[in-house]
Amino acid sequence: MRPALALLLIITGVLIVLWNPWRPRDVSLTEDFMPLPVLHYPPATPVATAPTVPPHDPKRSLLADGLNRTTGNIENDLRILLALFAAYRNVLHEIPDGTNREITNALSGGNNHFHAPLPRDHPAISIDGELCDRWGSPFHFHILSPDQLEVRSAGPDKHLGTDDDTMLSSPALSTS
Numbered sequence: 435m436r437p438a439l440a441l442l443l444i445i446t447g448v449l450i451v452l453w454n455p456w457r458p459r460d461v462s463l464t465e466d467f468m469p470l471p472v473l474h475y476p477p478a479t480p481v482a483t484a485p486t487v488p489p490h491d492p493k494r495s496l497l498a499d500g501l502n503r504t505t506g507n508i509e510n511d512l513r514i515l516l517a518l519f520a521a522y523r524n525v526l527h528e529i530p531d532g533t534n535r536e537i538t539n540a541l542s543g544g545n546n547h548f549h550a551p552l553p554r555d556h557p558a559i560s561i562d563g564e565l566c567d568r569w570g571s572p573f574h575f576h577i578l579s580p581d582q583l584e585v586r587s588a589g590p591d592k593h594l595g596t597d598d599d600t601m602l603s604s605p606a607l608s609t610s
Contacts, residue, residue, distance in 0.1 A: 495551045497521055502558045502568045508587050511568060512602035515585045519604065521551035529583055534572045538565040578603065 500506055501514045518541055523529055525547055530540035538559055543550030558565055564572040567587040574586040574594060582604050589598030 494553055495521070498552045498556050498558070501556065502566075508568060508589070508600045509602070512585050512587065512600060515565075515573065516583075516602060516604045518551045519583060522549065523581065525549045529577060529581065531577050534564040534575065535562065537575055538563055541565070 497517055498514060501511055503510075519529055522541055522545075526545060526549060530537045530545070532540075538552070541550070541552040542554045542556070542559070552559075552565070558567075560566050560570070560572070566572050567589075569588070569590050569592055571588040571592045574588070576584040576586070578584055584601060584603045586594070586599060586601040588594045589596065589600060591598050
């Protein structure tokens with residue numbers, strides 16, 4: 435039985451060497467295989483279009499949709515933020531605390547329930563992960579108590595502590 439196995443292995447080895455799947459193949463261009471010509475088109479004329487709105491995902495919260503809208507104002511934005519905090523508190527029974535970036539992460543699903551009243555792709559979230567006002571400045575959050583907070587915008591001058599700042603404090607956020 436051993437000589438038959440040895441002969442089979444030798445024949446298999448010879449066939450592999452003769453077939454040689456590792457050798458480079460000669461590929462030449464034929465009439466059946468010719469490269470396509472390169473076509474040059476004039477540049478497209480830009481067309482003014484409305485920004486695209488992603489289709490509604492049933493799991494996506496609509497609560498933040500009015501935030502920083504051109505048709506709104508900073509007072510509406512602050513009310514929307516307080517509603518986001520209330521929605522968060524209703525599920526997690528606490529207000530997220532920390533830096534703007536940490537709070538934004540928590541509001542957009544970075545919590546142990548993956549609850550996201552603020553969609554991660556919301557335009558008010560900066561590239562740095564901070565929730566910003568309509569002038570591009572990060573909002574300032576101040577926790578007043580376990581169920582109250584203050585939200586402040588630096589205003590159009592982008593400097594906190596000036597006359598154009600806008601602030602809104604929440605009433606006690608319910609947990610119902």
